Amino acid sequence: MRQKVLVVLLTLALVLVLAPLGLADNDTLIIGSGAEAPGLDPRVEVDIPAFERINLILEPLIVFNTQMELEARLAVDWELTNDNYTITFWLREGVTWHDGEPFTAEDVKYTFEWVLDPDSDAANASLYADIEEIEIEDDHTVHFHLSSPNVFLLNNMARMNITPAHAGNREDFRQNPVGTGPYMLDNWVRDDRMELVAFNDYWGGEPNIPNVVFRTIPENPTRLLAFEAGEIDVYQGGVVPREIERLEADPNLIVQRTPSTGYAYLGMNTLSEPLNDVRVRHALSHAINREGIVQRVLNGIGTTGVGPVPAALPWYNDDVPRYDYDIERARELLDEAGLLGQDITLDLYTNENLERIRIAEILQFEAARVGIDINVHIEEWGAFLDRILGSEDYDLYILGWSGQLDPDRAMYRQFHTEGSFNDTYISDPRLDELLEKGLTVPPDSQESIEIYREAQEIVVELAPYGFINFQEEVGLVHPYIEGYEVHPYPANSWQNAHLFTKNK
C-alpha cells in the first residue's frame, strides 16, 4: 500500500516537472486589466475598463491620439460651420462591419439618435444634449445641427463608438457587439478573460497580432507580479507607485509615463458651516501636503495640483493663487475667520481607493494640527457616489476627475451654478458667464484661452476644490512588444493594438 502511494506521488511529481512550461506565443497579445467590463455597448457603458476593450472592437468617428489631438478614424475629415451651429463629418469609404455589411452615414445617425432617445438607457446622453438634428447628405456625409454652439462637442463625440444600425438593437449586442474595429469578440469568460480575434477585412489592414486576450486581475500587486512573470505582455493603469523605481531600473521591461488628463481633489461642500467661509477653505487647502503626497504616496508619479485644467492643455493657467503646504498660514486664516481654537469637526468621505484613503489619512493628521477634526468615512463606491451625487450630507470628499480633455469638460459641470456635477454647490455669476461664453468661441482662439484662464483664476480663488495632484499614466510593457505607446486617457490605450508586434 505504502509503495503504491509512493509510486503515484512520484509519477505526479515527474509529470509536474516535465510538463512543458508554456510556450511563447507570438500570435497572442495578452493585456492585463484592473477590472472586468460590464458590457461592450459604447452607448451604455461608462467605465474605463469597458472602453479599453470596446475601442478594439468598435470605433468612433474621431479619436484622441497619444498627443491628445483629434485624429480621423471612421471619419476622414470634419468641419464646424454655420457659426458653430453645425458639425459635418465626411466618412471613410470601404469600411465594413464584422458581419460584412457596409458602414454608412445611417449608422452614425442611428448611434447618436439612440443615445439621445429619452426611452433608451444610454448613460451619457447629457454629453450630446446639444445635438438637435442629424442630417444625412449622402452615404458618407453627415451633418449634426446643434441647438446651441458647443465647440467642445467634438471631444465628446470622440468617445462615442459607432454602432451598426442593422445590428445595434439586437438583444445581445452588449455581450456580443458587431463593430468595424480591427478585432472581433471571440470568447468571453467574465472576470477571467476576454479573447478577441483579428478582423481580416479591417479597413486599416490586417492586424499584426491575430489574437488579443484581456485578462482581468483586480489586485494591483497581483497584476504587477503577473506582468513581471511574463504572464501578461502589457498593461496600463494601477501600477503600484511603490515599485516604480525598481521597475524603471529593470532593463528587462519598459516603463512608459505621460501626464494624464486627470487629477485628484478635495471637494468642499460650500453650503455647510464653516466651509461656507472661503478662508476656511483656503486654510484646508494650505493643510494639504501636496509635495509629500506626490513624492511619497505616489512616489513621484504625477505633479502637485494647481487648478482644474491639466497642464498639457493650452488653456492651462499657471498664474493662479497657490496654497502651499503651510500649517502656520492655515492657522492664521482660521484665526481671521474667528474660528481658531474652536471645535470644528468635519466629515470627510471617500471610497476604497488606497491612494485616496492615504490622502484622507494625511489630511486628517494635518488638519488636526490646524485645529480641525476630520472624521474619515471610507464607503463603497456605490454608496459614496450616491452620497455625493444624491445628497448634501457631507462636508468634504476626496475624488478625482479623469478625461479632462478641454476646459469646458474640466469646469462647466463642476463649477457652473447649474453644473450637473457641482457638488460643492459653488456659485459665482462671473464664473457662470465665462463658462457659458467659452462654448461659443472657437477653441483655438486667443479669446477662448483668455476666457478660461480667467475662469481658472476664479475657481482657484473660490477654492471649492483643494487641488491635490495632477495624475500621470503609467504603462508597463515587455521589450518584445513594439508599437505600444502609453495614452494619457487609459480608455484609449489599446486603440492601436492592431499595429503592435510581438517577438518573444
Added chain:
Amino acid sequence: MLKQLVKNKGALIGLVLIIILILVAIFAEFLVPHDPYDMDIWISYEAPGWFAEDSRYILGTDDMGRCVLSRIIMGSRVSLMVAGMATFAALFFGVGLGAIGGYMGGKMDALIMRFMDLILSIPAILLAIAIVATLGPGVVNAMIAIAIVRIPQMARVTRSMVLGIKEEDYIQAGKALGFSHFRILFKHILMNCFAPIIVVATLGMGTAIVVEASLSFLGLGAQPPIISWGRMLAMGREAIRSAPHLTLYPGLAIVFTVLGFNLLGDGLRDIFDPQLKQR
C-alpha cells in the same frame, strides 16, 4: 481546573499568549516606542531596524511614516475589543436563544432553530459583508455583523447541551418542587452547560478576529485613524515586495493572537471533556 490548565501544555501556551496580549492592549500607551498616529511622510516605508542599522524603528515604518511596531501594539485593542464584544454579544443572544429553544421545545424551538439554520446557510463572510454594506462601514457595525454571524453556533451548542441536561433527575426534581422555569433554566441548566460554551466562545474569539481582519482588509471595518491589523494589511499589501514588513508583521500579530485563543480553547475542551479526562 487551574492545575489541569497548567498541565495541558497547549492550553498553557495559549493562556500565556492571551494574557500577554491583553496586557499589551491595556498598557498600549506605555509600551509603544513611538506615537502610533504620528506620521512623517518623508520617512515612509523605512525597513525594520534590524535590517537597517540607522533606523530608529524596530519594525520599520508604514506607508505614511508611522511606527509599525507601535501601530501593531495599539491595533491589539481594536482586534480584542471587536472580537471580545462581538463574541460576548453572540454569546448572550446565542445562549439565550439556544437555551429557550432547547428548554421549551416544540414550535418555539423549531422556529428558533430554523432561523439559525437560515443564518448558518449563508457563508459567514458574505453575510458579514452584506450586513456592513447595509449598516455602513465602521468598527461598531463590523462588530454587530460579526456577532450576528456567530450567534447560530452558540445557539446550537447551548441547545444540544440543554436538551441533554433537562431530562436529568435533578432538573426534574426542581420542576416537581415548583421552581420557576427561569430559575431552572438559568440556575440549574445553564450552569451545567458552562464548560462547552466557554470552549466555543474561546474558539469563537479566534474566528471573530479573523473576520474582523477580513472586513477591515476590504475597507469595511475600522476607519482611519483607528488602527486595525486588517486595515494595516490592506494598506500595506501593495508594497508587499519592496516593503514586506507592512504585510508580514500585522499578519503575524493576527496569527499569534488567533493561535492563542485556539490553543486555549482546545486545551479547555480537553480538560472539560470527561471522556478524555479518564485517560
Added chain:
Amino acid sequence: MFKFTVRRMLQLVPVIVGISILVFLLVHLAPGDPIRLLLGEEATPEDYERLQRIYGFDRPLYVQYFSWAGNAIRGDFGVSIRQGVPVTALIYSRLPATMELAFFSVLFAVTFGVPLGVLAAIKRGSPIDLSSMVLALLGVSMPGFWLGLVLLTYVALNVGWLPMFGRGGSVFYGIGQLFTTFSTEALFDGFRYILLPALSIGTAMMAIITRLTRSSLLEIMGKDYIRTARAKGLGERVVVFKHGLRNALLPVVTIVGIQFGVMLGGAVITETVFAWPGVGRLIVNAISQRDFPIIQAGVLMLAVIFTLVNLIVDLSYALLNPRIRYD
C-alpha cells in the same frame, strides 16, 4: 430514509423564502444604488430618474420583492443590472471554478489533515502530538488571504513555474486528456493554477480536520469495544486503523461536508487575491455594485447547495453507521 429525505427537502422551502427576504431587505436598505453606478459620474438627475423608472426602482419595496419572487418561482432570476446578462448564466459560468477550488482545498485538507490527526492521537502527549497540534492551530489561525499574499510573494515568484493569477483549464478536463490523449499538458496546467489558491484556502480546513481526527480518535479509543479488541490481542495497528479510525472518521465526514459548503462562498478575499473567477467574488462585487439580482440569486444558490450538502452528509452518516436511522 425516504421520508426523512422528503421532510428535509420540504424544510428547504422556508429557508429559501427566509433568505430571499433577508437578503432582499439587506441589499435594498443599503445606501447606494446600482443606477448611480450604471450612469457613472457624469449623469444628470434627469438621467437618473429615467433609469430608475426603466428598472422599476421607483416602486414600493414590497412590490419589487413580489415581482422578483414571482419571476424567481418560474425560474427567472432576472438580469444583472450592471452587466445586462441573465444572472443564472453568470452564476453557472462561475460555479465550476468555485466547485473545483473547493474540491481541491478539501482534498488537500483531508490528505494531510487526517494522517496528521491520527499521528497526534497515537502519540498523544508526545512532542509529535504537540507540534502537529501547534502546526494545525497555526494553520487555522492564518487568514487565508494573507497566506495567499505570502505564498504569491515568497513561493510563486521564486519557483518560476507557478502562475500568479487566474484559472487554467479544469483539472478534471486535464485528467480526461491524460486518459484520452495521454497528454499531461492540460492536467499540469490545471494543477499549476489551482495549487496556491487551494493551499491558501485548504490550510485552515486541514487544521480543523487534524484537530477533529485527533480528538475523535482519542474518544473512540477509550470505548469498550476497542478495549475488547485490544484484550483479544489484536495488534495496535489493526485496532487503530480497522476499528478506531473507521468510527472516528464519522464526525470528520460531517465537517468536510459543512466546510465544502462554507468554501463555496467563503473564500471571497482569497479569490480576489488570486483573481480566481469564482462565485464568491461575483457576489462580493455585486454587493459593492448593488447589483440586486446577482446578490439574490447567488446567495440563494449558495444556501441551497449548503443545505443539500448537509443533507447528503446526514444521509451518508446513516450509511456509514447503521446504528443511526432516520425516520
